[in-house]
Amino acid sequence: MKTNIRGYACFLLILLTSFLGACRKDPQVIPEEQVGVLPADPSRQLQGFYLVNEGNMGMNKASLDFMDFSTGIYRRNIYNQLNPAQINGLGDVANDAGIYGSKLYIVVNISNKVEVLDAKSGRRIQQINVTNPRYITFKDGKAYVSAYLGQVGVANAPNGVVVQIDTASLKEEKRIEVGRQPEEMAIVSGKLYVANSGGYTPLNYDTRVSVIDLNTFTVVKNIEVAINLHRVKADKYGDIYVTSRGNYLDIHSKIFVIDTKTDLVKARFDVGANNMVIDEDIAYFYGSEWSNNTGKFSLSYGMLNVKDEKILDKKFITDGTDANIKIPYGIAVDKYTKEVFVTDARDYVSPGVLYCFDPAGRKKWSVVTGDIPAHFAMVYK
Structure with a gap:
């Protein structure tokens, strides 16, 4: 009798499962x-x-x-x-x-x-x-990915890493520790420059650009720049342009220029810059700087001559369309x-x-x- 009851129960379970499967729609x-x-x-x-x-x-x-x-x-x-x-x-x-x-x-x-x-x-x-990855760049058959590691927003997150991936096999080959919450990267003359933000600890931002020798895949130095670093763009003259987001209070966003021959900061521009792109001799940038004091974004657009290292007195938007853009983002x-x-x-x-x-x-x-x-x-x- 127990066998018959168990068999009947199994039959009902199969019938119910079939019914639910018939009712459920595929995504x-x-x-x-x-x-x-x-x-x-x-x-x-x-x-x-x-x-x-x-x-x-x-x-x-x-x-x-x-x-x-x-x-x-x-x-x-x-x-x-x-x-x-x-x-x-x-x-x-x-x-x-x-x-x-x-x-x-x-x-x-x-x-x-x-x-x-x-x-x-x-x-x-x-x-x-890759755990908590951020940015990617490429060189000689390899992809390099910056990664925060740790959970999003956790103050005691570990130092971040750069992961080297073979672009043929699509397998991770190795990784190396850099600073806290690493962001964008650029490669110049066999060296990978990584902006560290420390964005998970606003009272204790990271301030360094880590320099990785790609031949040995080791960190050869850390360059002191400014707090809360973000973007890194290379020009054709051997310089990299690094942005600092500031602290959203009394320290404002800036652009710094590093000479990769000496690995020293050689110039600073006191302009808001959330993102930029360099084409030939011109860096096009915009700022959408948030202020915790005002609760608003401050928007700006500009151009920088990377050959002469001078801010130009013109914008790349001239017809007033910038007034319609709420948050420039790319x-x-x-x-x-x-x-x-x-x-x-x-x-x-x-x-x-x-x-x-x-x-x-x-x-x-x-x-x-x-x-x-x-x-x-x-x-x-």
């Missing part, structure tokens, strides 16, 4: 959206660019767009459409992106991974697991046409806007993006 893939922006131009040297939208923390809304100049079409949310098997989409907070060889690498901060896609098709190849330049692309994160929780400006600073076009548009990966012929 729906969010479809790609396409918007005609420009006339098709297949002859253009810049074929297009990927734009990575960070998405708000904890909302799993990072997304990938593509501006295709060969067709003139802006494609929103292509990752989910091209990779429907990835039910969680791109992940939580995409913090950087870069193309090296035939692959597109996307650093997804809170999801603790680097997504590797085919740069031509946008289809996923695999992911590389920037890139077409190295052939000298068009400048700037993104607006707006309120951080709804779709942003991508703007294109001609070399004279006049708006050419704009288009709606995903949430918090931030990181460009340019695709040239």
Whole structure:
């Protein structure tokens, strides 16, 4: 009798499971959206660019767009459409992106991974697991990823690391400890420069740029610069430009210039700079400096001649469009046409806007993006 009851119970369990399975719907893939922006131009040297939208923390809304100049079409949310098997989409907070060889690498901060896609098709190849990764750069068949390590916002988080990844095997080869909460990096003459922020401890920010000899993969020195470092960009004259975010109170954002031949700070510019891009002799930068005193952002736009190391008396937006930009959040330049692309994160929780400006600073076009548009990966012929 017990056997019959047990068998009947099993039958009911199987029936119930089948019923629930029939009722449950598979996750729906969010479809790609396409918007005609420009006339098709297949002859253009810049074929297009990927734009990575960070998405708000904890909302799993990072997304990938593509501006295709060969067709003139802006494609929103292509990752989910091209990779429907990835039910969680791109992940939580995409913090950087870069193309090296035939692959597109996307650093997804809170999801603790680097997504590797085919740069031509946008289809996923695999992911590389890295705890709390931040930025990526490349040299001689290697990818270098800065990573905070530890949990987000934890004051006693360990020192961060730089992870070396082989771009052929997509395997981590080694890692080295740097400062606290390392951010952006740049490579000059076989040395990797890493900005350390210490952003998890606002009363005790890190102040150093770590210098890694790539031949030995060892930290050979730490350069004292300023508190809460963030961006690092290299020019063609052997200098790197490093930004400090200040303390959001009485110490303001600045740009510092380091001579990589001597590894000494040789210049300082007292201007707000949250992000910058260097093209030939010009650094294009914007500031969106937050103040805890006023509870507001202070916005600014500027240009810097890196050859003469002088701030220019003009902006890269000249037609008043900057008044419509609430929070500038990403920037890139077409190295052939000298068009400048700037993104607006707006309120951080709804779709942003991508703007294109001609070399004279006049708006050419704009288009709606995903949430918090931030990181460009340019695709040239």
